[in-house]
Amino acid sequence: MTEVGIDITTAQPRLLTPELVEGVDVVITMGCGDTCPYFPGKRYADWPLTDPAGQSLDLVRQVRDEIRNHAQTLVAELIVAE
Numbered sequence: 001m002t003e004v005g006i007d008i009t010t011a012q013p014r015l016l017t018p019e020l021v022e023g024v025d026v027v028i029t030m031g032c033g034d035t036c037p038y039f040p041g042k043r044y045a046d047w048p049l050t051d052p053a054g055q056s057l058d059l060v061r062q063v064r065d066e067i068r069n070h071a072q073t074l075v076a077e078l079i080v081a082e
Helices: 018-022 057-081
Strands: 026-029 043-046
Touching: 026 057
Parallel strands: 026 043
Antiparallel strands: none
């Protein structure tokens, strides 16, 4: 992530909780399908991605870039919907 100017050295994964989801418009899941918690009244998008754990640096970069592309598309959709 440093390669693209994002510092995640202090970032920690967080569980999807009602409190976390309360203030969001869209819940993004990444390939967990039916095992992800569901919160009524929220828009959901599932981005099926290769798990980067233990993968080559090239594959991890591909996953990073897929996430960026999905995020850019979502932001563009949200801006148009306003």
